[in-house]
Structure formats: structure tokens, C-alpha cells
Amino acid sequence: MYAEEYEDYDYDARDYEYGSGDPRMDLAYEKQQYATNQYAQYALPDPVKKFLPWFRDVIMMCRVAEIQHAYDVIFPKLTEDHFKSSPWPEVEEIIPIVGDDPQFIILYKELYYRHIFARVTGGPTIHQRFESYYNYCQLFNMILSAPTPVNLELPNQWLWEVIDEFIYQFQAFAQYRCKMDKKTVEDIEMLKANPRVYSIHSVLNVLHSLIDKSNINKQLEVYAAGGDVNSVAGEFGQRSLYKMLGYFSLIGLLRLHSLLGDFYQALKVLENIELTKKPTYSRVPACQVTTYYYVGFAYMMTRRYSDAIRTFSHILLYIQRMRSTFQTKNYQNDQINKQTEQMYALLAICLVLHPQLIDESLQATLKDKANADRMYKMSRGEIEEFSNCFIYACPKFVSPVAPDYNTTQSSTHMAVLNHIVNVFMMEVKQQLNIPTIRSYLKLYTTLPLKKMAEFLDKSDEEFTTELLCFKHKMRNLVLTRGSSALSGEFRSLSEVDFYIDANMIHIADTKVARRYGDYFIRQIHKFEDLNNSLKSIRL
Template structure:
């Protein structure tokens, strides 16, 4: 029986997680590490070549054996140890160099995967300036990997965290390339070399090709059957690529500021399918972090609160089981970003129950760009920031937004548009996003003040109520309409919102207003939730568990 089934029953307000798939349980480091003698060895070129040969041959062997557990250790543990020791200051040898050294041809798919790691290492650890050739080669290699996934006749096994990281790194390098293209000066040598190529030979990162690759991967994966998302028991590499590409589309659309498309990209995910993301926890986090930001930017603050609350709860609950992953430290930094957005969303849509969740992070400290030089190494408690935010301090809002906001970029739309791009400040998108929310900040303050004041009265004169809230009578009437719209908005009829978000919304009191002449009558009403569907789902889960128990007898 899967852990996720019990959690669906006992903890229905949380996201489903299969503990067996978390790094501390999944990553089983062997007692005999074939690379152990190299971690402390000298890093001369001969040693580096020996390590590269050993690594690529081990990669080839494990893939032929379909040993995904061994591949996970090789990828998430041994590769990072080698990078931190043998290749700390240099790049890995290219596949063709290894072929010459060992006088043996390397399988093309193995070369693609090995190169993916090499390019990622070079871009992440070695590069202080933009290397156009390196970036273009990495782009072509990713295209080769996706082409292999799309057209492969047979399955090749990969550990799920690597599948997600391929998609995630693909998007990050697109961001990196776009930022360079929009900020580079025309006289840059790397740009000149690319522009000097014939149009038929021009190759560079662009949104059009990325969307084509993502669409083709999803179609190949067959995760949709007759338009319905399906989660198969024996999931293939192609199937995993399809599921995780949905999260990739979400992140990509947030990256370029297309928030409606971001929400639409995950609309077919349902609650039962979420457990698959336990296999790559950073993807699980990305799903809800980027969805929360998209809801925030589309003015759906109630949804933003619950989405961000759920991911913060999940990360905080399971962080102790992530420490074996090479990405554990980065995930904790990402948690800080999510908590900052959670704090902002709670001001845009106050919720007492969610605020109690927020206080679980009372000891969390963050560094902001506004700290002076004397205390720049000290962290400020998030609860102190939240207290200022609740008093509508605009500087605190700016600091938390800057800290929590994901990277945004003006995309290179296509190769045809590559040559015509002009210089642009890449921070403008973040500034624009912040300004958009800042405009709502004053409106939200008035809405929250309205709710606070109106709770004190059962009946009050309209003009008096307007003066208490410090707005005109017409503005007050408009606020009443906005409040009603905010409190009574329905979830969309999509699997994600109906099966995931709906679980997190408990009936909470809302104010109902009745205007008679110059007076307004206020009633606090608690909506009645229909539990029929929830009981049906619980009954189905209990039946599944009962069947599993019987099968064990």
C-alpha cells in the first residue's frame, strides 16, 4: 500500500507525498564507491580523463542494466562529488575526446546525457562571462535529447529527478540566453559570430522551438487518454517526461509573464496525480510555487493563499527527508521565497487559519537588499516583516516581493526575431509585476479596512461607514461590490481547481450587505459546504485500502 493513500484519508488538507520516493529513502549510496579514490586525488588532465572515462562507462552500463537506483546515485551523489573535487576548476572532457582516449565509440544517447551534465557544470560553476559557443552547443544538445525522447522506439531508463532537472535546466538556460541577448552590446564578439552565420545555420535559444519540443514530448508521452490525464502504474521514462513537462510549461509561462497560460498548463492535474511529483521533490515545489505566483499576479488572491500555504507546509514537513539530495540547500532557499509570497498573499486576502500556518515560520530569517552595510550578514525575521506588511508598509512589500519573485524575462520569440532584438533592461518585467501589485495594495487596504469595520456593526449609515473607511460614498459602494466579488468568486471547473484547491477551502464567515436607502445592514454568514463529493472520495479510498489489506492476507 502506498503512503499517499493514507495521507489522502488522514490529512486531506495536505498534499499527497509518497515517503518512499523522498531522497533520504530513495538514494541508497553503495558501500563501495568506484570513484572514492579520485575525490581527494590531484586534478591533473590524466586523472580527469580517467574519471570521465570511468563515469561515462558506468553511465552506459547502468542504463543498459536499467538500474535507475544506481543511476540516481551516479547522477545526484557521485557526479556532484566529482564536480566539487576533480573538476572544481575545469570542464569535463567532451565525448569525442573520451572516444579518442579509449579508442571506443560512445553510444549517441549516452553522449547526449553525458554532455547535458557537462554543459550544466560549465555554465553553473565555471562561467564568469557569456560564452556564445558553449550556450549554442548546449541548446543543440538539449534539442537532441528531446528529439530522442520524442522519436525513441525503445525506452531508456532515467531516474525521475534527472528527468525533471533536464526540463528545469532547459528553462533556466533559456532565461540565461534571453537575458544575455537583451542586454549585450552590438559590438560583442560572441553576438557578431552568431549574427555572421547564414540564416540556415543560425541556431540559438528561442521560445518557438521550446514550445514545440514541450508539445511534442507531451503528445509522445500519451499522458492524456481521450483528453483525460492518466497516471499509469508502471510509468515509463516517456510518461514521466510528459508529466514533468506540464510543470515546465507552467514555469516557462510564468518566466515570460503569461500568467493565464501558466494556470491553464496545469489545469488537468488532479489530486490523485500529484503523488507522482514525490519522485522529484523540486518539481513538486515548483508546481505550487509558480502556480501560487500566477494566481497572485492574476488577482486570484484567495487561491494564491491556499496554493502557497500548501507548498510551504509540505516543504516544512518533509525537509528533514531531503538532506541526501544535492539540491536540499537550494530547496530551503526556495522555501524562503515561497514564504515571502505567502506573506504578501495573506495581506491581499486575510485568512485566520492560513495565518496560523504562517506562524510556523516565525523563526525563519531572510536577508533583504535594504539592509545596511553594518548588519548585512544578519537575517530579519519574516514575522517582523509580516507585521509591517499588515500595516501596509510599502517598503516592506517591495522587499518581500523582490525576494520572493521568480525570475522573469522578455523571451526571444523565434530565430526570425533574434537579429532584430534591441537592448532592454531585463529587470523591467519584475518592476512591472511589482507595480501591478502595488496598485492593488491601496485597494486591498481599503477592502480589508472595510471588512474590519463592518464586522463591528449590524446596521450603519452609508455616509458614516464611508467616512470611517476614509473614502467617499461612491468609492464605498464600489468597495462593497469588490468585496462581494472577492469573497464569492468560484473555482474554475478544472480538475486542478476542483480536486486540489477545493480541498483547502473550509467554510469561513463572510459579510453580506443589504442597502436600504441611506443605511446598510450587515450580516455575517457562514457558507455551507457540500461534503457529498468528499465522502464519496473517502469511501473510494477506504475501499482501495481494504482491497490492499485483503491482498496481503
């Protein structure tokens, strides 16, 4: 399926001029130079020599618990001790101690390149970006092209990070190729000669193929109906490797479509995942945070502010409860912390545009953070603050097409972001007067339309338009329990409502008084759930 995107390469690098534009030829040249000792070699640290053969053995024997310990604990510890800002050994250096098992080599290279992207000083070279892509092609080809399920089991955390990193590297490559001002002629020629590397079609093809292979959508449908998922899973879908890769690919599509600015399609791919229920298929914290971040952002961009607030509140409360589990030094946890700050900023935007009650602990956190100042400035109608807050908190959007390498323009990587910011700011400008109108409506039960129009220095016709805008913007599509992410029912959730009769505005306060009894009951239930969880851990 992906064989046409790469070939096994074994080039003779002798008499070859470096920088031809072919990354595989360049890599072969580098390896040839390495083999002839023109690059300095160094001895592998003893802990690494002991770790790698054992790591290979537990992977080959599918001992998931030991793989998880190696992946979560030992590998990060060795990285911190020996390769904090430098790459792990290349494959040629470890083959003498681990052998040339293709499956392990592919998995090792996945970790090797991921570490370069995350930690190595200076980041990846253009050759490393290409080689990482080819390695992902080999990995997915091995999994998808096998006539029977491959003999491989990996922990859910690793499987999630494979999908997450694949999309991240696509995102990084899409932005890298648009930054033309710092590229050499050789770099541009290499990009022109390899248009299929990280093309949007190849990335979509991988994710949809994993979803189809695992039958994950059918499994989720049957699971929601209370049936037996194994009856529709098929030979591949019954294996944890394929099932979890399929599930994570759904989340990957959510992220990918959000990065492309298609927020409707981003929510549509989750139509078989009930967001109102606790996740059963995945309990990987980074996956849950990513899911709710992109779902909440998609809701905000489709003007479903109530659903966005509920989504952000749900995951931020989860992060508050699980904060202690995010303390390990891992690039994924760094990403969780960053997304947490971004979600607080997005929640602040939504609460300014669509005020409503949220959990007291979240409200207190918003007041303690810089978001309190942001919310104050946005509520006063400062357009620039909306723009700055949005740019800080939004994803790094990408263009699905490569730039025109023949032009002399400098960089185009900001074009998509600027377009989406402009679309969002158009929506904000339409709502700038709503907070002021709301504040006046709270003061009266009846008021002549003409008098209130005078308060805002507007004509009767202009103010009537503003009131209609208020009605329209406060009426949102709201998700109902058991529905897909796109469905719901229209509700007006404003704390004040009104109607106009004979040039008089009749106002009703629809704000429901807080029921303190319900609050204490919820806290008691949370305490009981926590206590039961602690008991199960002790058992």
C-alpha cells in the same frame, strides 16, 4: 524534426580566425588548439577513470537503480571532490576510456553543461550556451525521431532535471541576450547570426512534441476516470522514459507560460492534473515544489487568493515534513530552499490581501521569519513593501522575442518584470483601504454609512465605491475537488459580510469558530499515515 536546428559538425579549424560569430566553428577551433597542446592537458583523476566506464555500462544496460545511485550519489561526490568550481573533462578527454557511443556522449554532455551553469566560476561562455542548446537538440531528436521507443531508461529525477534545466537555460539565455551593455561586437554578431537558438518556438515545440509522443494527457484523463491507462498510452507512452518526459513537460509548460506572463495558459496546461489529489505520476520533490510554486503564483496573479493560499500551504507543509530529504548538497535542493523562502513571501502577500486561517505550524513559521515584519508593513498599506516583497518572490520573467541588436540602448531584461510589477501594484492599490474597512466592520453590527465614510475622510459616494470594491475583491473563484486548475465556483470567503439598506450598513460576522476536535483528528490521521509509511519502509 529538430535536424534543421543543428548539423553534425566537423570543421577544419586550421587557418581559421577565432570569433567569427559561428559558435560551432569557434568550438572546432578551440578543440583543434586543445589537440595540438596549446591548452594544457591534465590526467583524469583515478576515481573518475573508474566511474565513467561503469556509468556508461549501467546506462547501456538500462539498470535504473544503479543509474540512480550513480546520478544521485557518486556523480555529486566526484564533483565535490574534483570539479567543485571547474568543469568536468571535455568529451575529447573521456572518449579514450568510454568510447564514442552517441547516446552516452549526449547524456554526459547534458551533465557537463549543466554543471557549468550551476557551479563553474564565471558561468558559461556564449559558446557553451550555444553548445548546450545543440546538445539538447540532439537529445530530444534522438528520443522523438526514433521510429520505435529508444532503448534508454533513466531515473525520474534525471528526467525531471533534463526538462527543468532546458527551461532554465532558455530563461538564462533570454535574459543574457537582453543585457546589451556588456556585450562585445563578436557576441552581438553571433546572436544576430543565430536567431533560432533558444527561440520560444523551438522550446515550445520540444515540450509539446514530448507531450504528444507520450499521450500523457489522454493517460491522465483515463487515470482520473479509473480506467486502464495502457489502453490509450500507445507504444511510446507505455515506456517510462516517454511517459515521465511527457508529464514533466506539462510542468515545464506551466513554468514557461508563467515566465512569459500568461498565467491563464499556465493553469490551462494542467487541466488534466488534479491538484487536489496526491501526485501519483511523479514523486520527485523538486517537481512537486516547482509545480505548486508556479500554480500558486498563477492563482495569485489571477486574483484567486484563496486557491493561492491553499496551494502554498499544501506544499510548505510537505516541505516541512520532508525537510530531512533536502539536505544533500545539490543545486536542485538549493533551488528548493530558495523557492520555499519565496513561497513564504507570496503567502504573506496573499494573507494580507485576503486574510484567512492557515495551519498553525505555517502561521508560527511566518511569525518567526522576516515575513512577520513584511506582513505588518503591508497591512499598514506601505506600497513599497508590497513591491519589494513581490520582486523578491516572483519568477524571473523573460521576453519571448529577442531585442533589437542594432539599437544603442543598454539593457531590456528588466522590461517584462517592471510591466508585471506595475500590473500587480495596480491591483494592490485598489485594495489598500480594505484592511481598514474590515477592521471597522468588525466593531459594529449596524452603522450609518455616512458616519463610517467620515471615519475614512471620504464622501458617501466614494465610500460606497470602496464598499463595492470590498465585496468584489473578497469574492473569489475557488477550486473544487476533482476540478481542473482553471475551474471552480465563486465564493465570498471574507470573515465579515454586510449589506446596505436605507443608508445603514448591516454587518454579520461570518467567521466560523475553530473546531479543535477536527484539528486533533487531523493530527491523529497524519501520525497514523507517518507510522504506516515507516512500517512499509522497514518491511
